Amino acid sequence: MTSIETVILRALLEKENEFVSGSALARSLDMSRVAVWQHMEKMRAQGFEFQAVRARGYRLTKRPTALHRDLIAAYLVARSLTLDLAYHEQIDSTNDEAARQLAAGRAAPFVVLAGEQTRGRGRFGRAWHSGANGNLYISFAFRPSVEPARMQTFTLWMGVNICELIANFTRTTPGLKWPNDILFDNRKAGGMLTEARIDADHIRDLVFGLGLNLNSAADAWPTALTRRAISLAEHTRTPLDANRFAAALIGRVLDAYDQFVSGVYLKTFAERWHRYDLLRGKAITLLHGSQNLDGVAAGIDDEGSLIMKTSRGRTERFRAGEVTLSKAPS
Numbered sequence: 001m002t003s004i005e006t007v008i009l010r011a012l013l014e015k016e017n018e019f020v021s022g023s024a025l026a027r028s029l030d031m032s033r034v035a036v037w038q039h040m041e042k043m044r045a046q047g048f049e050f051q052a053v054r055a056r057g058y059r060l061t062k063r064p065t066a067l068h069r070d071l072i073a074a075y076l077v078a079r080s081l082t083l084d085l086a087y088h089e090q091i092d093s094t095n096d097e098a099a100r101q102l103a104a105g106r107a108a109p110f111v112v113l114a115g116e117q118t119r120g121r122g123r124f125g126r127a128w129h130s131g132a133n134g135n136l137y138i139s140f141a142f143r144p145s146v147e148p149a150r151m152q153t154f155t156l157w158m159g160v161n162i163c164e165l166i167a168n169f170t171r172t173t174p175g176l177k178w179p180n181d182i183l184f185d186n187r188k189a190g191g192m193l194t195e196a197r198i199d200a201d202h203i204r205d206l207v208f209g210l211g212l213n214l215n216s217a218a219d220a221w222p223t224a225l226t227r228r229a230i231s232l233a234e235h236t237r238t239p240l241d242a243n244r245f246a247a248a249l250i251g252r253v254l255d256a257y258d259q260f261v262s263g264v265y266l267k268t269f270a271e272r273w274h275r276y277d278l279l280r281g282k283a284i285t286l287l288h289g290s291q292n293l294d295g296v297a298a299g300i301d302d303e304g305s306l307i308m309k310t311s312r313g314r315t316e317r318f319r320a321g322e323v324t325l326s327k328a329p330s
Contacts, residue, residue, distance in 0.1 A: 049061045067243060138249070163175075270302055284297050
């Protein structure tokens with residue numbers, strides 16, 4: 001259900017440099033002008049500022065820099081998107097919350113956003129630093145009913161789309177490290193985590209999570225992450241509009257999901273991955289099970305498997321593993 005605040009914000013955003021009549025807002029919401037004013041006062045306390053001029057109305061002059069559910073929803077309305085969107089100032093994990101809501105029968109798709117995670121995690125259960133520092137922690141919940149075998153390329157396909165969005169927003173080129181990391185300057189800017197509940201022959205519930213370092217400052221990282229992590233704002237030296245970016249991301253992921261389910265994505269998937277592939281042609285070490293393998297990355301195949309020319313002279317494909325850049329194999 002669209003909130004009153006979302007309707008007010010959408011009307012003000014549509015005429016960003018003009019005034020919107022308080023009477024017109026009241027009529028569109030079927031409430032009194034005093035009630036409209038009360039809702040705007042509530043938004044002032046949340047970081048919005050409005051200019052009010054008698055006989056002309058209201059104009060939006062300032063928006064909060066932190067994530068704000070109603071502002072994101074207003075941007076989505078502008079994209080002709082309406083979506084069940086939940087925002088939490090703090091939560092254990094957006095992926096866990098999405099999974100809980102799916103298990104409880106909540107209609108999909110929906111999105112869970114958080115300003116901070118207390119138990120954020122990546123692959124293999126590793127902790128993901130998720131402080132309240134202007135970054136983006138978001139999970140998407142779906143019920144795709146597709147065969148489990150098709151899921152091998154899902155995270156990679158989402159990574160391609162997220163990198164394209166980042167490139168459009170920042171005019172820079174991020175890189176993808178197979179299978180789920182987004183990097184700048186060999187430092188991690190984001191990580192993706194896909195989790196699913198599987199029946200015998202199809203995916204029943206699917207949660208796609210993204211942790212993306214948007215606006216954290218260079219001195220905000222724990223000491224252990226200082227040389228390993230980077231934010232988009234640190235890389236570009238320009239803060240990002242987190243709410244506008246979040247809305248664009250939601251639209252992009254939903255579109256990418258539709259292309260994945262229909263299968264149309266396969267026409268361009270491999271070629272688009274190669275544009276952002278950081279490993280291709282590089283010497284790598286692959287941890288595969290308990291075995292370390294040295295070789296040179298040679299891209300991915302249409303099923304999302306890593307192609308690797310091993311130090312033994314063989315070309316092999318791997319569906320899973322942990323990759324690190326290494327010295328050239330002897």
